[in-house]
Amino acid sequence: MNFLKDKKILLIVTGGIACYKALDLIRRLQDKKSNVECVLTSNAQEFVKVITFESLLGKKISSNLFSLDQEKNMNHIKLANNAEIILVAPCTANFISKISNGVADDLATNVMLASNKPKIVAPAMNTNMWENKAVKNNINNLKKIGVTVLSPQSGKLACRTKGKGKLMDVDMIVENLNLFFSEKKLQGKNAIVTAGPSIEKIDPIRFIGNFSSGLQGYEIAEALSFFGAKTTLISGPTKLMPPSNVEFISVESSDEFLQKSVEKLPADIYISVAAISDWKARNISKNKLKKKSTSTSFDFKLSEDVLKSISTHKKRPKLVVGFSAETENLLSNSKKKFQSKKCDWMIANKITNAYGFKSEKNKVFFIEKNNIEEWKIMTKRIVARKLVKKIVSFFKNYKL
Ligand SMILES: Cc1cc2nc3c(=O)[nH]c(=O)nc-3n(C[C@H](O)[C@H](O)[C@H](O)COP(=O)(O)O)c2cc1C
DSSP states (O other), rough: OOEEEEEEEEEEOSSSSSHHHHEEEEEHHHHOOOEEEEETTTTTGSOOOHHHHHHTTSSSOOOOOTTTHTTOOHHHHHHHHOOOOOEEEEOOOOHHHHHHHHHOOOOHHHHHHOOSSOEEEEOOOOHHHOOHHHHHHHHHHHTTTOOOOOOOOEETTSSEEEEEEEOOHHHHHHHHHHHHSSOOTTTTTTEEEEEEEEOOEEEETTEEEOOOOOOHHHHHHHHHHTTOOOEEEEESSOOOOTTTTOOEEEEEEEEHOOOOOOOOOOOOOEEOSOOSSSSEESSOOOOOOOOOOOOOOOOOOOOHHHHHHTSSSOOOOSSOOOOEESSSHHHHHHHHHHHHHTTTEEEEEESSSSSSSSSSSSOOOEETTTEEEEEEEEEHHHHHHHHHHHHHHHHHHHHH
């Protein structure tokens, strides 16, 4: 459904290599019959021409704070007040830093400060810039002050490297904007998502862990929150930044995953994406274990089965979903887990070098009682969206 019709959207375009994609974005928003106004920073105009934007929009665009012509009616305040939402795409590291610190030294930053409307930024930059601590801090700060961040994706970048920093797909930006205006279909629902690896200590400096990146769980938490669910993300150690509008709880061991999950009950939705270790040390050594020539074995015991504990808990959420990562016999192993863990759905994901733990893509099977669906290889972001749409229909039918 199109919720963007007649919506007043102010698009701020900042000076990055992905500026040209803003034209495509405007086109898609026009297709949705949105009413788009546009501001280009002066550095954006080094990459694209004002006239191209004006031709596409069929109206003048604003770019200068100190233009008598534009400012005789306090244009910067008007622009801020007239928009129902402000979208910054692409958003540079520089602009992120400025708006995170309340800098107001040009038209675009003044509009951002003067507006009390919802704001969404879609960053695009070189991977090292995106991973720079200063940028990370600024992004976290933006999230804290209520700005929604559409995380960039991985791919080939203009600087001829491959990595994270590519502007989110224009279609996805439009879908997110549409969702923003849509009726929040999971409003009133509480969701818990676990993500990332667990860390089971052996001694003060060593642990057993795994290669889970956490990305799939983070994407699901973000998608749930976009659909209006009050979402808690319980995560093992990852390199990822928590999504906007999600309560974030950091944990390490299987015991902590379970403890924090139980503390968050009751909930409507529980999605166990974390790769939680099946074993933990019977005793964690107080001191560093010393190398012995006589023995190379460690004493482990089974760790808590977090998913099963939640599935069989007296405060069991209405919908419990597990993820089953396998390197072989994917379907038969996952079906067995589906039975034994007593969850409602199981997502079986194949772990290979090409997709699974270390990749942005996933190949999954969706398993429920009497039904198995094979989903084609897709990004974890799309897997998350597809899953959350299924959750929406589950609750629609659940009410009947
Ligand atoms: C060729 C070129 C490409 C650039 N691409 C990006 C980019 O993709 N992302 C980014 O954050 N900065 C990029 N920059 C740096 C910004 O242009 C610079 O930080 C500028 O001050 C941004 O201004 P603005 O945020 O006011 O638009 C690029 C610079 C050059 C010269």
